Amino acid sequence: MSPVDPAASAPGPGVPVLEAEALGQRYNGRDVLRQVSFSLRPGESLGVIGESGAGKSTLARLLMALERPASGVVRWAGEDVQALSATQRRLRRTQVQMVFQDPYSSLDPRWRVGRSVMEPLQLLRMSPQARQERLSAVLAAVQLEPDAALRFPHQFSGGQRQRLAIARALVTRPALIVADEPLSALDVSVQAQILSLLRDLQRREGISLVLISHDLPAVEVLCDQALVLRDGQVVEQGSAATVLGDPRHPYTQSLLAALA
Amino acid sequence: MTDEVRPAPALRAGPQASSTALLRVRGLQVWLPAPRGAWLQALHGVDLDLDRGESLALVGESGSGKTMTALALMGLLPQGARMSGQIELDGQPLQTLDDTAWCALRGRRMAMVFQEPLTALNPLQPILAQVMEPIQVHRLAPDRTATRARAMELLEQVGLESRMAAAYPHQLSGGQRQRALIATALAAAPDLLIADEPTTALDARLRVQMLALLQSLVADRGMGLLLISHDLALTARRVQRLAVLYGGRLMEQGPAAELLERPRHPYTQALWAARPRLGAGRDQPLHPLPGSVPALGQTGAGCPFAPRCPLAQPRCGEQPPAWDGGLACWEVGP
Amino acid sequence: MSRLRLAAGLVITGLMLAVALLSLVWTPFPPDAIDMTQRLAGPGSTHWLGCDHLGRDTLSRLMVGARSAWLVGLVAVGLGLIGGTALGLLAAATRGAVETVILRASDLGFAFPALLLAIVLAAALGPGMLIAIAAIGLHAIPSFARLVNGSAKSWWARDFVQASRAAGQSRWAITLTHILPQLMPLLIVQGTTQFALAILAEAGLSYLGLGTQPPQASWGRLLAEAQTLMFEAPQLAMAPGIAITVAVLGLNLLGDGLRDWLDPKEQAR
Numbered sequence: 001m002s003p004v005d006p007a008a009s010a011p012g013p014g015v016p017v018l019e020a021e022a023l024g025q026r027y028n029g030r031d032v033l034r035q036v037s038f039s040l041r042p043g044e045s046l047g048v049i050g051e052s053g054a055g056k057s058t059l060a061r062l063l064m065a066l067e068r069p070a071s072g073v074v075r076w077a078g079e080d081v082q083a084l085s086a087t088q089r090r091l092r093r094t095q096v097q098m099v100f101q102d103p104y105s106s107l108d109p110r111w112r113v114g115r116s117v118m119e120p121l122q123l124l125r126m127s128p129q130a131r132q133e134r135l136s137a138v139l140a141a142v143q144l145e146p147d148a149a150l151r152f153p154h155q156f157s158g159g160q161r162q163r164l165a166i167a168r169a170l171v172t173r174p175a176l177i178v179a180d181e182p183l184s185a186l187d188v189s190v191q192a193q194i195l196s197l198l199r200d201l202q203r204r205e206g207i208s209l210v211l212i213s214h215d216l217p218a219v220e221v222l223c224d225q226a227l228v229l230r231d232g233q234v235v236e237q238g239s240a241a242t243v244l245g246d247p248r249h250p251y252t253q254s255l256l257a258a259l260a
Numbered sequence: 261m262t263d264e265v266r267p268a269p270a271l272r273a274g275p276q277a278s279s280t281a282l283l284r285v286r287g288l289q290v291w292l293p294a295p296r297g298a299w300l301q302a303l304h305g306v307d308l309d310l311d312r313g314e315s316l317a318l319v320g321e322s323g324s325g326k327t328m329t330a331l332a333l334m335g336l337l338p339q340g341a342r343m344s345g346q347i348e349l350d351g352q353p354l355q356t357l358d359d360t361a362w363c364a365l366r367g368r369r370m371a372m373v374f375q376e377p378l379t380a381l382n383p384l385q386p387i388l389a390q391v392m393e394p395i396q397v398h399r400l401a402p403d404r405t406a407t408r409a410r411a412m413e414l415l416e417q418v419g420l421e422s423r424m425a426a427a428y429p430h431q432l433s434g435g436q437r438q439r440a441l442i443a444t445a446l447a448a449a450p451d452l453l454i455a456d457e458p459t460t461a462l463d464a465r466l467r468v469q470m471l472a473l474l475q476s477l478v479a480d481r482g483m484g485l486l487l488i489s490h491d492l493a494l495t496a497r498r499v500q501r502l503a504v505l506y507g508g509r510l511m512e513q514g515p516a517a518e519l520l521e522r523p524r525h526p527y528t529q530a531l532w533a534a535r536p537r538l539g540a541g542r543d544q545p546l547h548p549l550p551g552s553v554p555a556l557g558q559t560g561a562g563c564p565f566a567p568r569c570p571l572a573q574p575r576c577g578e579q580p581p582a583w584d585g586g587l588a589c590w591e592v593g594p
Numbered sequence: 595m596s597r598l599r600l601a602a603g604l605v606i607t608g609l610m611l612a613v614a615l616l617s618l619v620w621t622p623f624p625p626d627a628i629d630m631t632q633r634l635a636g637p638g639s640t641h642w643l644g645c646d647h648l649g650r651d652t653l654s655r656l657m658v659g660a661r662s663a664w665l666v667g668l669v670a671v672g673l674g675l676i677g678g679t680a681l682g683l684l685a686a687a688t689r690g691a692v693e694t695v696i697l698r699a700s701d702l703g704f705a706f707p708a709l710l711l712a713i714v715l716a717a718a719l720g721p722g723m724l725i726a727i728a729a730i731g732l733h734a735i736p737s738f739a740r741l742v743n744g745s746a747k748s749w750w751a752r753d754f755v756q757a758s759r760a761a762g763q764s765r766w767a768i769t770l771t772h773i774l775p776q777l778m779p780l781l782i783v784q785g786t787t788q789f790a791l792a793i794l795a796e797a798g799l800s801y802l803g804l805g806t807q808p809p810q811a812s813w814g815r816l817l818a819e820a821q822t823l824m825f826e827a828p829q830l831a832m833a834p835g836i837a838i839t840v841a842v843l844g845l846n847l848l849g850d851g852l853r854d855w856l857d858p859k860e861q862a863r
Contacts, residue, residue, distance in 0.1 A: 051463040052434075064760050093762035106753040110775045116754070120761035157552055158322075168757070187321040188490060192534035192548035199546065214464055217536040221544065245539060258465040259538060 015078040017042045017175050017208045018063065018096075023072035025058050033058050033232045036072070038225065042175060045202065045209040047219030047240055049255065050229035056212045059229070060180045063210060064098050065089060077175070094123050097169035101181035103161035107153040114149025117168045124172065138167040142197060159190035166197065170205075178210045183218060191218075198222055216259060220244050228252050281348075282484040283310040283333075283452055288345035290328050290337065292557060300557025302328045304508045305345070307583060308486075312451070315478055315485035317495040317516070320505035323556040326488045329505070330456050333486070334372050335362040349452065367394045371445035375457040377437035381429040387440040388425035391415060394447040414443040418473060435466040439473070446477065453478065456488045471498040492531050496520050504528050507554050507564025514586050524592050527565050563590070600851025606844025614660040621654035626809045634827045643833050646816075647823055652833050655811035659834065662723065662812035663841060666796040666805075667789045670727045674734020675785055681735070682742025683773065686750060687765045697743065700736035708733040708795065716804045723812075726805035730792045741784055742777060749776050779853040786849030790842040797838055813838050 018040040025033040033055040040046055050056050061067045063074055065081045074081045076096055081089060097120065100106040107116050118135050126134070136146050142163040153161055162182060169177050179198070183191045195218055201207060202222065211222050219226055219240060226243040228236040228251065236249040247253050285308040291299045303325045310316050320326040331337050333347060335357065347354040349369060357365070366372075371394075374380040382390055391411040401407040415425055418439040429437055438458060445453060455474060459467035471487075475498060478485040489495045496502060496516050503513040504527065512525035523529045533547040551568035563569070566576040571591040581588045617625075622642070629649035637644045643652040681700070685693040712729035719725060749755060750773065758768050793813075799805035800814025808815060813834040820830035 051465070066756060066759055090762040090764070093760060096760075098757060098760045100753040100757060102753055106757055108754045108758075108772055108776075111772075119758060119763070123762045157555075159552060165757075168761075187553055188492065188531060189321060189534055189549040189553065192536075192546060193550075195536065196546045196548045217538045220538055220540075221536045221542060221546065224542075240542070254465060256538070258468045 015042075016040055016075070017044075017077060018046075018210065019073075019075040019078075020063065021073045021075070023059070023062055023074065024070050025055075025062060025067070026070040031070075031232055033062070036227070036229075036234055038227060038237065040176075040208050040210070040225070043202075043206045043208055044225065045211065045223045047223035047226040048210065048212040048229060049214065049216065049219060049226060049243075049252075051214060051255075053231070054229040055232040056229055057180055058232075060098070060178050060210070060212055063178050064096065091123060094120065094172040095175045097172065097174040097177050099162075099165050099169050099177060099179040099182045102185055103158045103165060104153075104185070106165050107161060109153055111152075112150055113153055113156070113164050116153075117149070117164060117171055120168060120172045134171055138170045141170060141201065142167045157190075159186055159193065162186060162190075162194055163197070166194070166201075170201070170207075173205075174207065176208045176210070178212070180212045181214070182211075183213065183215055191215075195221060216244060216256065228255070281309050282312045282314075282350060283308065283486070284346070284348040284351075285309075285333070286346040288329065288332060288347065289343065290325070290332055291342040292328075292338070293340040294557070299342070302508050302557050303332070304580070305583070306505070306508075306510055307585070308503065310452070310484040310486060312482045312484055313479060314501065315475060315487060315499040316501045316503060317487040317489055317499040318503050318505060319489055319492050319495060321490055321553045323507070323553050323558075324505040325508040325556065326490075326505050327456060328508075328556075330372065330454050330486070330488050333454060334366060334370065336372075364398075367445075367450065368398045368448045369450055370452040370454065371448065371450040373438075373441050373445045373453065373455040373458050375460055377434065377441045377461065378429060380441055381437060381444075383429055386426050386428055387420075387432070387443075388412070388415070390440070391443045391447050394444060398448045400448055411443075411447065414447055415440070417477070418443045418446075434461050435463075435470070438462060438466075438470060442470075442474070442477075446481075449481070450483065452484045452486065454486045454488070457490065458487070459489075459491075459494070467494060468498075471495070475499075492528075493535055504531075507559040508557070509559075509564055509580065510583055510588060511565065512587050524587055525589055526569050526571050526592065530568075530570075563588070596851055596854035598851075599847050600855055603844055603846070603848025603851045606840060607848050610660055610841050610844060611664060613657050614664045617654075617657035617661050621651070621657050623651035623654045625650065625654040625658045625811050627651070634823070634830075636827075637829065644827070644829055646819060646830055647827075652816075652830065655816060656813070656833055656837055658811040659813040659816060659837065660841075662800075662806050662810070663793045663796060663838075666723060666726050666730065667792040670730035670792045670796075671734055671785055671788045673727075673731035674738050674788060675781065677731075678735040678738025679742050679774075679777070679781065681739040683746055683769050685739070685743045686746035686773070687769045693743070696739060700739045700743075703732070703736035704740070706733075709798075712799050712804050721804045721807060723806045723810075726796050726799045729799070730795050734788050734792070737788065738781075738784065741780065745777055745780055746773050749773050778856055782852045782856070783849045786845045786852075790845045793838060793841055793845075797834075 016039045021037050023033065023036040024031065036059060038046060048056050048059060062069050065074065068082060076092055084092065107113060114135055117138065118131055121131050121134065135149060139146055139148060144160065144163055156164065183194055186194060198209065199222055202209060209222060211219060213219055223240040226238065226240040227234050228243065228249065230251050236243055236247055236252045243252065247256060285306060288303055288306040289301065290303040291301050294300045306329055308316065318326050318329060332343055335354065337343060343355065345355065381387070388411055391414055392407050395401050395407045395410055401410055412422060412425060416422065420436060420439050424432065424436065432440065459470050462470060474485055487495060487499055496519065499516050501514065502516045502519045504511045504525065506527050511527045512519065512523065519528060523532055530549045534549055536544060536546060549568055554564060562577040563580050566572045569576065573591060576590050581590045627650060632641065632645045632649040634647055635641055635645040641651050643656065645651055681696050685696040708729055711732060712725055715725045715728055755768060755772055758772055796805055796812065797814030797817060800812040801818040806812035806815060816834040817831060823830055
């Protein structure tokens with residue numbers, strides 16, 4: 001399998017960077033996700049709101065093709081992910097990256113963090129110097145010093161580890177990042193820093209974001225569209241401004257009321 | 261101390277009976293042992309006051325020392341930890357109590373609700389039995405029937421249906437488990453309830469319900485509630501008083517409404533400013549606080565917030581500002 | 595503290611290995627040399643640990659016994675470790691039918707008593723050190739397989755492994771670069787424990803006459819021979835008994851010490 005040339009995998013204009021069509025999933029005969037559909041244009045971001053057990057993490061795994069859906073289609077840059085061969089799918093992963101919720105388990109404790117951050121680069125044909133430059137570039141983008149690369153995860157705080165996770169997600173210049181509750185495990189003052197960082201990255205790099213979060217103000221700041229999940233079903237969907245500013249479904253209204 | 265489990269009347273009205281404060285803490289300091297014989301100072305002199313029927317939220321981020329405060333108040337500091345300062349419950353000093361006296365006190369006069377209900381509840385016992393236990397231990401009901409009845413009543417008060425009484429913790433949802441835990445804490449009718457991050461494991465809507473429940477229970481029974489939390493926004497609207505902790509020192513304290521409207525300390529102000537506001541739109545300016553939270557016990561000389569403070573002057577890094585009962589800051593006057 | 599354990603373990607195990615190697619070129623007396631004049635001699639200046647009922651030097655025989663212990667232990671446990679780990683990793687990485695087959699086969703293998711296996715093999719192929727190695731090794735494989743499978747599965751569920759999948763790593767790359775390193779502490783401890791057990795098993799099999807055959811000395815044989823003379827010359831049983839105990843202790847200390855030493859939190863200091 002030959003590594004891929006990054007320029008060759010950029011989608012054409014007008015093609016949605018991510019599409020979900022009637023997506024559904026079952027575990028042990030039970031439906032945990034039903035009829036989830038949305039379409040994201042390049043640069044656009046989606047907020048997935050819901051309480052625990054609503055199916056948000058399942059949706060994240062389906063969008064990342066870490067699981068096969070029971071029904072429906074996931075498309076990356078117009079291509080049906082499950083219709084690709086395993087090899088083709090792996091090559092496309094340079095364009096779709098993920099940030100996890102728990103900064104304490106998303107980095108291999110036995111790897112120096114530089115190696116973890118560079119891991120996605122193994123899909124690309126790059127010289128060792130180019131890889132090092134890319135590593136320095138993403139560390140700088142998340143405001144960490146270059147020598148951080150030599151240390152182990154346990155030597156960093158939760159906020160710093162989350163920055164490292166974001167650096168890893170950026171290293172292949174993806175078109176899309178799926179972030180599963182990236183702020184919840186962090187202190188309040190650190191959350192603000194990461195939120196600000198994510199928004200800067202969106203603006204500078206034009207990355208699309210799928211933000212899974214129960215933190216409604218964060219969704220407002222980062223997302224153009226929003227959908228609300230309850231027990232695996234979408235109860236409200238639309239522009240983030242409308243869903244958060246003028247929700248019609250009582251469930252969404254109750255979520256907002258809890259913030260007041 | 262005698263073997264008597266029920267506190268004798270003498271314990272209730274201490275020599276300073278004139279003070280109405282349920283809980284009075286002065287100059288609480290805690291040191292934790294570090295490798296190679298060093299010590300880390302986790303708390304640098306915390307003062308707290310709490311009256312009956314009042315709720316106080318102690319707010320702080322990780323490393324602020326808020327959990328250490330709760331543990332110190334309950335006499336549950338880790339092995340090897342050192343403490344100094346005064347803690348008075350209804351005028352009775354607690355810092356000098358021995359183990360027997362502490363056991364008589366815990367559960368009966370003061371109770372604690374922990375953060376993670378799944379680990380705080382015994383997985384092998386149905387919750388009714390767990391609620392009954394403190395009642396039995398402190399001999400507060402004449403016989404088993406009465407104990408059962410009282411426990412069922414408590415479960416009802418926290419909003420759990422009677423059919424849940426026979427359930428095991430793993431059969432309940434997170435919110436139900438937390439309610440069961442609260443019922444257990446209230447079983448012996450304590451005067452002071454300390455809740456350490458009771459809502460972290462819960463969803464947004466449940467959090468609000470849980471805090472409302474705690475508030476109503478406290479008001480009904482004339483108890484005091486000390487709520488430990490890292491979420492300023494959540495607690496500020498649901499307690500009467502707020503104290504903000506950073507790096508083991510109190511930064512600001514006062515009526516919650518005031519800290520909400522007019523926070524004086526730069527750290528409190530920064531915490532408020534750091535949160536995005538719902539309704540302020542996608543492009544609202546964000547004001548993250550630069551720098552990072554110091555690890556527990558690893559603050560330097562001077563005000564622990566100085567490295568990140570927009571108002572910091574040289575003396576802030578040299579000497580910690582004095583606590584005047586409501587504020588500790590060199591740059592902001594009373 | 596862990597440095598101390600590691601040092602102690604290394605010293606004891608190293609000593610045992612040195613003695614075993616030394617026995618290849620030199621022993622105080624030829625281990626098989628019979629000298630009836632020295633029958634049941636107690637410890638003394640010529641024979642440091644005395645002699646057995648045939649006048650053979652106990653110390654020399656003990657040294658040769660160390661050799662058997664090492665050989666059987668190394669090969670048998672090596673077999674179990676490599677074979678079992680490979681199967682366990684395969685099962686955890688592929689899941690589904692492959693995993694079921696491997697696990698059920700392991701359960702069967704585990705349930706089959708090692709002793710019975712040794713007896714069957716001995717009956718079929720004649721007793722000897724190879725039988726001991728085969729029986730112990732075959733029994734160690736399912737033990738490692740189940741342990742590795744269980745642990746590997748829990749590592750597969752961790753976020754950083756999911757992140758690696760999301761980064762496009764193949765299952766084999768993930769198994770080798772992420773999962774296997776996490777298993778090192780487990781394998782080391784299990785390996786040294788199994789080694790110690792192998793020494794005990796070999797001693798047992800030799801004691802029963804199924805393992806190392808006379809005149810070759812092994813600690814188990816020495817114990818068997820000493821058994822009938824327990825009251826006349828108790829020191830004959832003490833020597834191999836103490837040797838076995840010390841060997842097992844050394845291995846356990848080594849295992850603990852190595853495991854702690856390999857922890858990245860130690861490396862960063």
